[in-house]
Amino acid sequence: MTRSTTSRRPGLLAAALAAIGGAAVPGDVLAHALDASGAPPHLGWSYEPWVVACLLASAALYVLGVARLWRHAGAGRGVQAGRAITFAAGWLVLAAALVSPLDALGAYLFAAHMVQHELLMVIAAPLLVLGHPLAAWAWAFPPAGRRALGRFFHRPAWRRPWLVLTGPLAGWTLHALALWLWHVPVLFDAALASEGVHALQHIAFLGTALLFWWTVLGAGTRREQGIAIASLFTTMVHTGALGALLTLAPVVFYKAYLGTAPAFGFTPLEDQQLGGLVMWVPAGFVYVVAGLVLAARWLGGSRPVARDRTPRPIAPADPRSAAPRPR
Secondary structure: OOHHHHOOOOOHHHHHHHHHHOOOOOHHHOOOOOOOOOOOOOOOOOOOHHHHHHHHHHHHHHHHHHHHHHHHHOOOOOOOHHHHHHHHHHHHHHHHHHHOHHHHHOOOOHHHHHHHHHHHHHHHHHHHHHOOHHHHHHHOOOHHHHHHHHHHHOOHHHHHHHHHHOOHHHHHHHHHHHHHHHOOHHHHHHHHHOHHHHHHHHHHHHHHHHHHHHHHHOOOOHHHHHHHHHHHHHHHHHHHHHHHHHHHOOOOOOHHHOOOHHHHOOOHHHHHHHHHHHHHOHHHHHHHHHHHHHHHHHHHOOOOOOOOOOOOOOOOOOHHHHOOOOO
């Protein structure tokens, strides 16, 4: 964030983004605005009813499903204890990103908004996928409900689109599109101006990240694992390019932060540069680590780390068969 950075000429892509940003939403219609004094606002916890409801429902269904699965199949069967802990960690990161004061701070600082988005996409999403949530949620339903769900999801009308949607090409493409399109200034500022658009942005980031990590961590064959490594590498490249663009651009793309960043001691350009660094370096590090782990498994011929398989319950033993035979 030096003066020499701000003296560089914008590249073609930077200029294009800046031009699009000219149509950004004006600051006076922001959903979260500074008070008249311009002082930093009081940042509290956010309790959006639908967000809290989704978080509580996902946790309750997971706990109920794991408890029921272990009661039928044995402790640690189907969903191992380590995977349950992984899901809990991902859930806590997700809750921190959406409910903690970080969510409110993201309306005033672009850098905080980037931290929130990276928590959703590169921390919470892979942890949740590793926790085998579909297996646990399925077992949260009674046997008749599980059978009905199984019949529904095995119908060709649903199964074929699902197989395409969860394929590596679709997962990679949808996630890349969500990242780049939502960082177009007019769309990003629109998310700050409307709670509904903001919610849609977060759903797109988290949903496509879950699909992406599902394809990466669920790779089974060596061919699928090779594709997963390529997906991680190319995602690291294009997200790093976006982060570098935000860091090195000499112009402010997001007009919504022009009047809010100074209240926290940052110029709008410094705020944007810091947010770009968050996307560029820490997020890239996660992709590198995940890629190295998958590469080690690929070279060693190991099994996948997150294929979601729901085992059938083990029938309880007949008590009569356990009784000693009379002599």
